[in-house]
Amino acid sequence: MIQKKVCMVGVFGTGKTSLVQRFVHSMFSERYLSTVGVKIERKPLDLDGIAMTLVLWDLAGRDKHEDITGSYLRGAHAMLYVADGTRKETCDQLPELRALAREFAGDVPGVLALNKTDLTDAWALGREEEQAMAAEWDMVRTSARTGDGVEEAFRRLGRATLAGKETAP
Amino acid sequence: MPDDRAPWEQDSASAHYDGSASDLTELRELILGAERRRLEELERRLEAAGFSRETLAELLPEAIALRAGRDRQLARALAPTVEGAIGESVRRNPRPIATAIFPVLGPAIRKAIAEAMADLVSSINRALEHSISPRGLRWRFEAWRTGVPFAQIVLRHALVYRVEQVFLIDRDTGLLLAHAVAPELTATDADLISGMLSAIRDFVADSFSPEREAGGLRRFSVGELTVMVEQGPQAMIAAVVRGEAPDSLLPQLQDTLETIHLQFASALAEFDGDTAQFAAARPLLEECLAREMATDRTREGRRRVVWLPWAIAALLLALVLGGLALRSRLRWDRAVARLRSEPGIVLTQAERSGGTWHFAGLRDPLAPSPATLLAGLAVDTTRIEQSWEPYLSLRPELVLARARRSLAPPAGVQLAFSADTLRATGSAPLDWVASAGQLAARVPGVSAIDLSAVSTEMPPALAQLQREIEGEQVLFRVGSAALGPTARGTATRVAERFGQVEASAAAMGIRATLLLIGRTDPTGSDSANQALSRERAEAVLAALATRGVSRGGASVSALGTTRPLPAGTPADRARINRSVSFEVSVGLPGKEASR
Numbered sequence: 046m047i048q049k050k051v052c053m054v055g056v057f058g059t060g061k062t063s064l065v066q067r068f069v070h071s072m073f074s075e076r077y078l079s080t081v082g083v084k085i086e087r088k089p090l091d092l093d094g095i096a097m098t099l100v101l102w103d104l105a106g107r108d109k110h111e112d113i114t115g116s117y118l119r120g121a122h123a124m125l126y127v128a129d130g131t132r133k134e135t136c137d138q139l140p141e142l143r144a145l146a147r148e149f150a151g152d153v154p155g156v157l158a159l160n161k162t163d164l165t166d167a168w169a170l171g172r173e174e175e176q177a178m179a180a181e182w183d184m185v186r187t188s189a190r191t192g193d194g195v196e197e198a199f200r201r202l203g204r205a206t207l208a209g210k211e212t213a214p
Numbered sequence: 215m216p217d218d219r220a221p222w223e224q225d226s227a228s229a230h231y232d233g234s235a236s237d238l239t240e241l242r243e244l245i246l247g248a249e250r251r252r253l254e255e256l257e258r259r260l261e262a263a264g265f266s267r268e269t270l271a272e273l274l275p276e277a278i279a280l281r282a283g284r285d286r287q288l289a290r291a292l293a294p295t296v297e298g299a300i301g302e303s304v305r306r307n308p309r310p311i312a313t314a315i316f317p318v319l320g321p322a323i324r325k326a327i328a329e330a331m332a333d334l335v336s337s338i339n340r341a342l343e344h345s346i347s348p349r350g351l352r353w354r355f356e357a358w359r360t361g362v363p364f365a366q367i368v369l370r371h372a373l374v375y376r377v378e379q380v381f382l383i384d385r386d387t388g389l390l391l392a393h394a395v396a397p398e399l400t401a402t403d404a405d406l407i408s409g410m411l412s413a414i415r416d417f418v419a420d421s422f423s424p425e426r427e428a429g430g431l432r433r434f435s436v437g438e439l440t441v442m443v444e445q446g447p448q449a450m451i452a453a454v455v456r457g458e459a460p461d462s463l464l465p466q467l468q469d470t471l472e473t474i475h476l477q478f479a480s481a482l483a484e485f486d487g488d489t490a491q492f493a494a495a496r497p498l499l500e501e502c503l504a505r506e507m508a509t510d511r512t513r514e515g516r517r518r519v520v521w522l523p524w525a526i527a528a529l530l531l532a533l534v535l536g537g538l539a540l541r542s543r544l545r546w547d548r549a550v551a552r553l554r555s556e557p558g559i560v561l562t563q564a565e566r567s568g569g570t571w572h573f574a575g576l577r578d579p580l581a582p583s584p585a586t587l588l589a590g591l592a593v594d595t596t597r598i599e600q601s602w603e604p605y606l607s608l609r610p611e612l613v614l615a616r617a618r619r620s621l622a623p624p625a626g627v628q629l630a631f632s633a634d635t636l637r638a639t640g641s642a643p644l645d646w647v648a649s650a651g652q653l654a655a656r657v658p659g660v661s662a663i664d665l666s667a668v669s670t671e672m673p674p675a676l677a678q679l680q681r682e683i684e685g686e687q688v689l690f691r692v693g694s695a696a697l698g699p700t701a702r703g704t705a706t707r708v709a710e711r712f713g714q715v716e717a718s719a720a721a722m723g724i725r726a727t728l729l730l731i732g733r734t735d736p737t738g739s740d741s742a743n744q745a746l747s748r749e750r751a752e753a754v755l756a757a758l759a760t761r762g763v764s765r766g767g768a769s770v771s772a773l774g775t776t777r778p779l780p781a782g783t784p785a786d787r788a789r790i791n792r793s794v795s796f797e798v799s800v801g802l803p804g805k806e807a808s809r
Binding site for chain 2: 046047048049050070071072073077081082083084085086087097098100102114116117119120121122206
């Protein structure tokens with residue numbers, strides 16, 4: 046059985062938890078996020094016949110007062126960055142988050158979920174901005190409400206971790 | 215130049231001993247020459263037979279397979295070597311062999327444990343199935359309430375501790391490498407728990423000890439559960455223990471973790487999410503699934519039993535000592551009671567000290583000796599100290615004893631004492647009767663003596679005379695009361711002898727009485743016979759009076775035909791009953807004489 050540790054990072058309120066809620070198995074309550082700062086979930090995947098499990102570390106969102114606990118990032122095989130398309134500042138902070146992830150987990154693959162695509166009215170990103178992000182990131186447009194793109198994001202993450210393994214010495 | 219020296223020898227020789235190289239060669243030839251030649255010979259022979267090392271290496275596997283297929287000779291030949299090799303390997307480092315055979319042993323052990331567990335659970339279940347003890351009912355209620363099988367509830371309560379789950383967790387990723395769970399339990403989401411455990415470990419480390427490597431989380435408790443965590447450089451092991459986690463568990467976890475680090479060193483180092491290779495670590499984790507039942511503690515109980523003989527011995531000793539003390543106490547009480555109840559003894563002081571008994575009081579000289587009394591109670595009289603003041607007891611028993619001592623009654627006399635009066639019964643010599651009254655008056659406690667029931671015996675000095683007098687008889691003719699010549703002679707003898715009796719009796723202070731008994735033959739009327747018998751007795755009395763017998767000393771009794779004297783023929787009977795016969799009796803003066 047292949048297991049991979051994936052950390053979900055993003056600014057507070059980007060909808061990380063709601064994004065995966067419908068797709069993963071969890072036994073811990075929401076409270077863990079505010080107390081311990083992390084909550085562990087499991088997402089089984091079947092990638093072209095390879096059964097694997099993503100063990101998701103849903104990290105408490107970053108806000109003005111509290112940064113992400115670095116040690117939770119340690120050992121992660123991949124990162125799932127989550128940004129809120131209706132709040133541009135959540136995208137602006139992505140490089141900082143990536144720097145933090147690299148500091149603790151090394152140069153691991155990452156997938157960006159650009160969330161809340163269902164809220165088209167409140168969408169804050171222009172076409173160019175999105176294209177620029179898509180060029181820089183392995184990006185998936187997702188919606189926690191409709192579930193659009195979530196499975197795709199997981200599959201990309203899974204593949205990324207496997208690819209990482211294949212290229213590993 | 216040909217030189218078969220090793221390169222290092224050549225170097226050093228050329229550097230320092232250039233001049234003496236030939237000497238060295240010579241020396242070596244002297245020491246090692248023979249061996250070298252033999253080696254060369256062997257090498258030559260092997261090559262000649264076509265067996266270079268290379269060819270041997272080629273042929274060996276095939277040769278072994280060939281021979282092994284043919285017979286068991288090779289196996290037999292190799293067995294000691296293989297055994298020796300395994301033994302040596304285990305001695306040097308047991309781990310490789312242990313690891314090799316672990317997959318075989320592990321399942322067998324697991325199976326045995328599972329069977330033992332099943333037995334245990336079912337036997338506990340059976341034992342409690344019918345139990346209606348409050349505890350049994352409470353557990354049943356708990357089983358009903360929680361929906362957990364009853365046997366499991368019993369097990370949970372009977373457990374001292376049980377290692378329920380063991381996690382092997384990758385240190386960096388927090389991924390679950392291997393997991394073992396107690397046979398009768400099921401565990402879900404072990405991977406999530408494993409992740410959360412790592413997160414909590416990090417959380418605790420970040421929160422309370424900023425230096426990441428400074429120990430970290432070792433142990434935490436939740437209700438009945440304790441989680442013990444042991445951290446290694448690449449993996450950590452966590453055990454979930456229900457009940458009182460024993461101290462021995464931590465070293466065991468450390469040991470297991472070390473073994474895993476050793477056996478899975480490369481797998482841990484290269485771990486990239488593939489946990490399949492850690493399946494072999496599971497048996498190691500299962501070894502940590504130890505448990506102890508409350509029933510196992512009976513062993514400790516048995517150890518405690520070692521004290522039981524001492525306890526019993528102490529108890530017995532206490533019982534013996536207590537018994538001895540009690541017996542001593544009872545003896546003492548009995549002795550005191552015996553002395554108190556004894557007439558003639560007044561106990562005024564009774565003490566026990568250090569095994570010696572002290573008695574003091576008053577004692578009538580006639581009372582039995584206290585020592586004798588106590589000896590009768592199995593008391594050790596050598597340890598008795600006593601002091602008695604003599605006194606006279608007026609207890610009836612003592613007065614009687616004193617009277618016996620003073621009066622010295624003859625064998626035929628019994629004495630009794632009541633209401634201040636001494637009473638004598640039986641028969642006694644007249645002289646004793648005569649003196650008894652005076653003696654009794656001097657006995658303290660006796661105010662009167664009653665001798666009326668004592669019959670006196672004739673003093674021996676008078677007995678002969680009495681027999682002679684009573685052997686005499688005065689016979690009469692039919693219908694007559696007249697004394698013939700023979701009768702007068704008889705009267706003379708009787709008078710003379712009774713005179714002697716009276717004289718002797720007077721000397722003894724007693725009085726003698728002569729009774730004359732008149733009889734008739736059966737002919738004639740009773741009244742006539744009665745009168746006739748009286749006439750006959752009076753006639754003899756008159757004759758005696760004339761011969762010196764005082765009238766006061768004699769009396770008559772007219773029997774008529776009553777109480778006739780016995781005789782063979784009617785004629786003889788008639789003859790001897792026409793008579794007067796004599797009885798002599800003695801008595802105290804003033805009292806009626808008795809025979």
